[in-house]
Structure formats: structure tokens, C-alpha cells
Amino acid sequence: MTFTADDRTAVLDLINRHGHLCDAGDFEGLAALFTPDATYDVTALGGGVLAGPSALREAALALGDANPVAHHVTNVVLTEATGSQARVVSKGLGVMADGTVSSVTYDDTVTLTAEGWRIAHRTVRPRRRPLHA
Template sequence: MALTADDRFAITDLINQHGHLIDRGDFAGLAAVFTEDAPYDVTALGGGVLAGPAAIHEAALALGDGNPVAHHVTNIVLHEVTDGTVHATSKGLGIMADGSAGSVTYDDTVERTAAGWRISHRVVRPRRRPLHP
């Protein structure tokens, strides 16, 4: 299965939608982004592996004021995998209430479901050091 331009637009919109939903607290809307049982691996940020939108919601509530006030996604790159899934890599920027910022890489597995494209697995990896020779 070759990815069409429509598939690429749909997957890119899916990934972009995450930050908008989180920032406005629309956790019910995450069902349109993630599969119900999608592992959301924030182990590298100290949060473990969250299973599905309900767990993401609970973790966000637990962080409270520690949550970013804005999530921005950029540099989305899609690679079709032979089994019909898509591997998507993107960069995320989080802006905190105090004005500080952080950078992460999102590594997503995206699958076509009966309801459309959904992220079925996400790993969030922070970037804390610049490149060194």
C-alpha cells in the first residue's frame, strides 16, 4: 500500500491535532488521535508508559501546573512500513508557564483504523543536550 497525498495530509493533521487538544484540555478528543489502548511512553520524562487517552488525561491532571501551557509540533516525517503502518517522527516544543521551553522527539506508529488514521504507539524522548563532536 502506497501512501497517498490524502493519507499524508490526514496523518500530519492527526499529529498536529494532539497539541491543540491537550492545550485546551479536550481529553475526550484524544480518541480521534490515539487508539483506545495506545501506549504513550513518557518513561524518559519520568512518567512511565500510559495506556490510552484515559491514562493520558489522568497523568495530565496529576501534573497540574507542571504541564506546558503550549505544545507545538514541527518537522513531521512519515515512513511507510511494509505491514501497512506508518512510522512518523516529529519534533515537539513545550512552552512552560514561566516561559522556559523544552524539546522532544515524538516517535509514532500510525495505523489505519475503521475510524481513520490513529496513533497506536507513541514514544516521547526529550532532547536535553546539544550535539557534541
């Protein structure tokens, strides 16, 4: 299968929807962005590796008011693409209730399922130092 312009649009939309659904607390919608066996690696933020959409929901609920009030995803780039998988890197900004802002890098593997493109693996890395890989 060839990775098409329609695939690219669908993958970009998938990544962009994440912040909207997080901010709305739409856990059902969020679950639909991920494969059932997706892993969400927030080890660098102290949260370990979460397995499956239900673990994401539980982690978000456990954070409660410590969650960002706004997630902004930007600079979305497909770095590798084959017929049924793509690697995507993007930037995220989290705005907290006290007005502070944090930056992260999302490193995603997305896969084409019968339901469309879904995130199979996400690693979240905080950005704390300028000009540092």
C-alpha cells in the same frame, strides 16, 4: 493498500492536532487521536508507559499546572509507510508557565482504523544535549 497522498495528509493532520487538543484540555478530542489500546511512553520523562487514552487524561490531570501552557509540533516526517501503518517522527516544543521551553522528539506508530488514522504508539524523548542522537 497503497499509502496515498491523502493518507499522508491525514497522518500529518493527526500529529498536528495533538498540540491544539492538549492545550485546550480537550481530552475527548485527544482520545480520538489514539487507538483504544495505544501506548504512550514517557519513561524518559519519568512517567513510565501509559496505556490507553484514559491513562493520558489521568496523567495530564495529575500534572495540573506543571503541564506546558503550549505544545508546538514541528518537523513532522513520515519515515516508513505501508498500507495500514506508518512511522512518524516529529519535534515538540513545550512552553511552560514560567517561560522556559523544552524540546522533545516524538516517535509514533500510526495505524489505519475504521475511524481513520490513529496513533497506536508514541515514545516521547527529551532533547537535552545538542548534536546527540
